[in-house]
Amino acid sequence: MKVLHRAFWVAVAAAAAICLGGIAIYRGEHINSIWLVLAAACSYATGYRFYAKFIAARVMALNDKRATPAERLRNGHDFEPTNKWILFGHHFAAIAGPGPLVGPVLAAQFGYLPGTLWIIIGAVLGGAVQDFVILFASMRRDGKSLGQMAREEIGKTGGLIALVTVLLIMIILLAVVALVVVNALRGSPWGTFTIAATMPIALFMGLYLRYLRPGKVLECSAMGFLLVMGAIFAGRSVAASPAMAPLFTLGAMTLAIAIIVYGFLASALPVWLLLAPRDYLSTFVKLGVILMLGVGILFVRPELQLPALTRFTDGTGPIFAGKIFPFCFITIACGAISGFHALISSGTTPKMIAREWHAFPVGYGSMLLESFVAIMAMIAACVLQPGVYFAVNSPAGIVGASPAAAAATISSWGFPVTAPQMAALARDVGEQTLFNRTGGAPSLALGMAHIFARSGGGRAMVGFWYHFAIMFEALFILTIIDAGTRVGRFMLQDLLGHAAPALGRTSWMPGVIATSAAIVGAWGYFLVQGVRDPLGGINTLWPLFGISNQLLAAIALCVGTTVLLKMHGARYMGITCAPLAWLVVVTFAASWQKIFSPVPAIGFLAQADKLEAALRAHAAANPAATRILIFNARLDAAICGLLLLLVAAVLLDSLRVWIGILRGTREARAHESPFILSQLRVEEL
């Protein structure tokens, strides 16, 4: 039996090596997506069985006899021992956001190979390790947050910086995801109608749940889902109606303003009315669609149309500028490693773990599943014809505003596409045009529609599936926007409350309105900046988001390294130190290039200088707009620099602590809660 068991794992590891080697070396006809699926699945299984289990058993010494905070502090609310598979689903639903869907789609401009390799290797050695270590550390510290642990294990500076970094990330995140929605809905009456319809549907759900059938969340969500499906079908008729279509055909700036107003109102409205019912609905839709996409890929097994590597590895890509190193890693972000996960792993989840060993599948396994979602997004993007992929994702400022000009530019890169071909595709999905739909969401929706239609419904259903995918993306992005604005407001109130106590009170309406307006104004500014950007906004905002997210991961890994160092000395610190060193190199290189690169498409300061030179030479078409663009470029450089300085401060603080511990001049005391024998019975799980 033992021999069979060993043979099985040798076969899995060999399959992982063969599939990874296969996709890395093969250069010929198109490869089948099943290679990517197998490479990922076998690598995850090997990493989970050997590396993660080693960390769990030897490094963390997980012990099921030790009572977890869920048992010791059980209160029926936050602290509650929960079945490990239920908690796995709960944790995965909390960490799965738009990042792993959008990032890989954008990174596909380098071809499928670099992104796929980083998603797999980054998750196994970095992202899943970070989530697991932070979950473990928080579980051993009564469910403390990342900020609290940073304060206790490193010092006060770390805790404060973590708070400020999270606030900055939130602002950039909200702007960039709002821009993704704006670009997906711009000039799309079908999409705009469907998303607009989700507002009254959510309000109805809120009222239904509060007054008609209190507590029946599943029943109410099923009704909401049926109504949203009805809205997608109705959207086709709206788009075809000469009277209705113009009402829902909105420009980018109008949509941006609508989302800003929505964000402000939604964050100030009672949560039960709009936010909570839509959050329930979007969680179920999100999990259902991810499952559908997985089944669809296995059923259809589509061939990848994009090559392994494109010519844009040299840094001249139209979607975002910059070479594979460091920009592929920055762009993939959450699909491989996400700093935001550290907030979830030190939030609700550690308070619900019934037994210590449950942290192994929940912490490490959930991130592997998230990474697999990123692989599926990469496949969905790469099943598109390369010409179509670049036509959808390239901004007008680079390929040209007219269909003929854009098609000619993209074809000249060696990715043939024609204006009539794009017009036919747009007709199939019920859109007016698919050119210059930057942001990743439309091309992801096209790829998903392609896979779903081949699984069922055929070409006649492509339009429905495209808008179903857009609805799925926009639904949970809007939930992130209003929940994020609310959280940002709380954080700002928390910070300002020290100076003016009234502003810190969440029940004081003027304070609520002022801080909500400040947060909405901050992300709204960046959103408008993205809409105005002649290069489409994503080129600027997504790298900023990626850098800030990865810098937060660096802070989490500093905390993780400090914890491991205090437990075992230098023996196992490489587990978190290696991904930390890689992240520091990547994020610092990317930040440096984004600020100081002499190429205007990459460097913010070079971009500002170029625009200023045009202004001085009276060559700018619109001097007022150019002045705003110059200010924005300098502001982006300042934000990037500030993030760098904040994280450099945490790094230096951590280094000081680590050197002290290694030299023996500082006490290596971990702040773990004391061992208490677990009394939890099996039937309670």
Next chain:
Amino acid sequence: MTRLRRWGGLLLALLRELADENAYRRHLESHGRVHSGGEWRRFSEERLRAKYARAKCC
């Protein structure tokens, strides 16, 4: 068949956990109360206040 039923039960339990229905049941049990519209509203307000004070992941 038993295994299928077990997985089905687990899936339903996950959906109930995500829908806060399990948390509501626990709330009723721990406080010795019975379900009513008012009780749900009390529970829901407290639950949602804590839930949306935390960042949603990207």
